[in-house]
Amino acid sequence: MKVKARLWDSLDNNKAQCHVCANECIILPGKVGICRTRKNFDGEIFTLIYGSHISTGSLDPIEKKPLYNFWPGATAYSIASIGCSFKCQNCQNWSISQASPTDNGKNGFYDLEGYQGREMSLVEMTPDQLVKKVVKSGAKTLAYTYNEPLIWHEWILDTAKLLKEKNIKIVLVTNGYSTPEASKELIDVGIDAANIDIKAMSDDFYKKICGVKSVKPVLDTAKYFKNNGMHVEITNLIIPDLNDSKEDILKLCKWIVDNLGKDTPMHFSAYHPDFKAPSKKRTPYETLDLAYKIAKDVGLYFPYVGNINHEQGSNTYCPNCGYLLFERRGYSFKKIDVTNEKKCPKCAYELNHDIIGEINKNPSHKFSFS
Ligand code: SF4
Ligand code: SF4
Structure with missing residues (x-):
């Protein structure tokens, strides 16, 4: 569904700049931003994915997000749209994250090699319809997940207001590439929790693997969310030869201790080759075990290990x-x-x-x- 976007400025010659995520795209008339879901129509930016869902939703354990210290055992009504502000070479959800909506926002299509011209149907919903479905399902929490939720900003704000009235807790599973103004709106509307993916501590990794400039906006978002009362858990996918050194892991853990606090749950996740497979190897158990021990040594209270069998790393x-x-x-x-x-x-x-x-x-x- 096509709806006038929030958080943009008009520039000369009908150009416009979007401030919904830290890419801060300057969009020419008739063009879309990096996420492909925001388009400049005659100098004004519209979102093309308001109310556009890949399905009516699915019911997941909240532990699958992963959130281990937030409403343990709760069901998370999980929904997604299409598009992403990143182009991660390892994206497991690339079939939705790298899809583009059509101009009227009704369908998605691919311009990826081998998939050109293929269409996917999107389900359209109003905020009221979504909230009724969530309440009927009995789920206590709703998660915006699978693709990147920050680019769904207007939809999240409108649905969050209604979900709060029904006392449904709201969760974002996000790459954290937000801007101060978008983050403020998310805090103001009362988003309850986020799992933020800190993919690495280097700009170089973010440039090469994710196609964006810097890790800094991710770290700023994590700090802002945590300092403003949101429950924050961190995920780090450990990719062999790319972000798996002892120094990489130690730097991340120390940053969390110093900036978010020892009580911040930290999920290390095992990688397997997917999409463009920037590494051909799976993460070995030994690397995840080392990460768990490093996190414990620096004083993190709640280190976890996921996507692989690790006894201590599954427990609290x-x-x-x-x-x-x-x-x-x-x-x-x-x-x-x-x-x-x-x-x-x-x-x-x-x-x-x-x-x-x-x-x-x-x-x-x-x-x-x-
Ligand atoms: S949401 Fe981010 S990627 Fe999308 S148009 Fe806006 S600044 Fe660009
Ligand atoms: S941020 Fe997440 S959804 Fe987006 S491309 Fe990267 S892995 Fe995929």
Whole structure:
């Protein structure tokens, strides 16, 4: 659906500059920005993906986002659109992230080699329709995920206002490439949590692998979200030979401790070759184990390891005494041992600031869904 965009300035000769993400594209009349979802029509920027969804949604465990310290065991009603502000060579969701909407925003199409001209149908919804579906599903949280949500800015703001009225918690799974003005609007509307992907600590990686200038806007977004009360968890996909050195991992962990705090959950994730496969190797267990140990050594309370079987890295331990609080198998729980007052049963450490929201001790993600 085509809707007038927020956060842009008019420039000379009918050009316009978008401030929704840190690419800050200057868009010529008739052209689109880097994400391909915002277009200049006669000097004004429109989003082409307002209310355009790849499906009516799916019901995921919130642990799949991954968020381990936010509403544990909750179901996340998960929705996506198309497009992305990045062009990551390893994108697992490239079939939606690298698709473009048509001018009226009704369909998506590909201009990728081998896929030119292929179309995908998008489902259109109003904010009211989405909120009704979420409430009916029984999910307590909604996640904007799979493609990059920050480029869906107007839709997120409008739906968030209605979701807040129904007490649905709102989650972004994002590359974090925001601007101060877009981040402020997201905070003001009350987005509850974000998993931010810090892909590496070097501009060089962001240039070569993601096709954008710098890591700095990502770090600024993480700090801004956290300082303004949003629950933040970080993901780092470890790619062999590209961001897997001990120094790379240590630099990231230290930055988190110094800027976001030791209580910030940190998810190291295993890579497998996908899309343009910038590395042909999978991440070995030993590298992820090393990352887990480095995170522990620098003092992070909640390091996790995903996409691979790592026993300690699946679990949540008491930051005070080390007691096993949540034992996980994949996205489900083998054991949850936290008191009803949300304290550690061994040392009575108060967990309210570390584990946000209700703990669903009997998760089932098979709600009615239509
Ligand atoms: S959202 Fe980002 S990538 Fe898209 S047009 Fe705006 S500045 Fe460019
Ligand atoms: S930021 Fe995420 S969705 Fe976008 S291209 Fe990179 S991996 Fe894909």
